[in-house]
Amino acid sequence: MTEDQLLSLLANNILWILLAVFAVLVIFRGLKIVPQSEQYVIERFGRLHKVLGPGINLIVPFLDVVAHRVSILExxxxxxxxxxxxxxxxxxxxxxxxxxxxxxxxxxxxxxxxxxxxxxxxxxxxxxxxxxxxxxxxxxxxxxxxxxxxxxxxxxxxxxxxxxxxxxxxxxxxxDQATRDAMLQQLNAERARRASVTEAEGQKRAIELQADGELYAAEQAAKARRVEADAEAYATGVVARAIADNGLEAAQYQVALKQVEALNALGQGTGSQTVIVPAHAVEAFGNAFNMLKGRS
Incomplete structure (x- = not known):
């Protein structure tokens, strides 16, 4: 093989190599793989052309360039x-x-x-x-x-x-510190005010409860006096009805009965005691015994 032929073969090989390199370069420049967390801003002739999302993307080699790689993470x-x-x-x-x-x-x-x-x-x-x-x-x-x-x-x-x-x-x-001090003073004053209000409310409640207790005691005493009065009225009514039904004899009988009961109470006293009874009272007791015997 002559020298000219060798030079021609070498030139052809170089051309093919250059074409292959150019093809690889075109593919490399035209194929863009964008990560999941990013987006690519593509410019063509210095102006915004498009935005590439995550994945495989194709651009025009040498005309389109990746101007900005922007993270879309928070x-x-x-x-x-x-x-x-x-x-x-x-x-x-x-x-x-x-x-x-x-x-x-x-x-x-x-x-x-x-x-x-x-x-x-x-x-x-x-x-x-x-x-x-x-x-x-x-x-x-x-x-x-x-x-x-x-x-x-x-x-x-x-x-x-x-x-x-x-x-x-x-x-x-x-x-700032001055405002903190003022707020602390205000807070302490508010706490003191609340404590005073609570104490006053407690005293008020105690007075109300005491008044309620006294009122209840008065009501119960009044009820007791009313019951006692009703009982006395009932007894008086009984005596009145007895007098109306039986005349003066019934009244004398009730008086004699009370006299005997009083004498009996005196006789049951404890200790050594002397009871002096007026003469007319003895006579009255005798009459009372006679009336009691007559009633029996």
């Missing part, structure tokens, strides 16, 4: 502290944290330069505005409502950036 902004003044003029320091995801990379890369800084600035402004509409007590007690409001306003603000705010958290609401 991200967390670093915790940020911002000062805010409540409606009742109390200075508070609020620590916040925000989680977000990129849903439309073409908006994120072409409409905002530093997305993290932009979201942090937006959150700070919204937090200051919302806390400025609330008193300190409302900030402390309505934290869930405040978080929901902040999340809503942040989502509306970053919607043009192709971002979805998944969570917004208020980690802490801190007060």
């Amino acid at each position: 991200r967390q902004l670093p915790s940020a502290n911002q000062d805010a003044i409540t409606r009742d003029n109390v200075l508070v320091k609020v620590e916040t944290s925000v989680f977000y995801r990129i849903l439309q990379p073409e908006k994120t890369v072409y409409r905002i330069r530093d997305v993290d800084e932009a979201i942090a600035t937006t959150v700070a402004g919204i937090v200051r505005a919302e806390i400025g509409r609330m008193d300190l007590d409302e900030v402390q007690s309505n934290r869930d409502e405040l978080i929901g409001t902040i999340k809503k306003w942040v989502k509306d603000a970053v919607d043009d950036w192709g971002i979805d705010v998944t969570r917004a958290e208020i980690l802490d609401v801190d007060l």
Whole structure:
């Protein structure tokens, strides 16, 4: 084989090698495998052409280029502290944290330069505005409502950036030392007031119970006197009916019976005792015994 033939064969081989390398390069440049957690922003001649999703994608080699590789995983902004003044003029320091995801990379890369800084600035402004509409007590007690409001306003603000705010958290609401001291004094005063009210209510209840007891005792005494009066009235009625039915003799008989009972009681006394009875009383007792014998 002559030298010219060798040179011609070598040139042909080089050409085929170059063609093979070019073909591999075309395939390599035109075939894009996108990971599950990313999206690729494709530019053609410097302008947005399309967005590649996860998997195998084909582009035009040398015309289309991958301008941005954007992660679509949820991200967390670093915790940020911002000062805010409540409606009742109390200075508070609020620590916040925000989680977000990129849903439309073409908006994120072409409409905002530093997305993290932009979201942090937006959150700070919204937090200051919302806390400025609330008193300190409302900030402390309505934290869930405040978080929901902040999340809503942040989502509306970053919607043009192709971002979805998944969570917004208020980690802490801190007060300056002077405000803490004032709140502690107020808390102690409130505790003392509640203790005084409780003690006063206890004393009031004790007086009410004592009055109820005295009223109950008076009612029971009145009932006893009423029963006694009813019994006396009943006895008087019996005597009256006896007199009406049997005449004066029945009344004398009842009197004689009482006299005998009284004498018997005197005789049953304990110890040595002397009972002096007037003469007319002895005569009356004798009459009473005679009447009793006559009745028997």
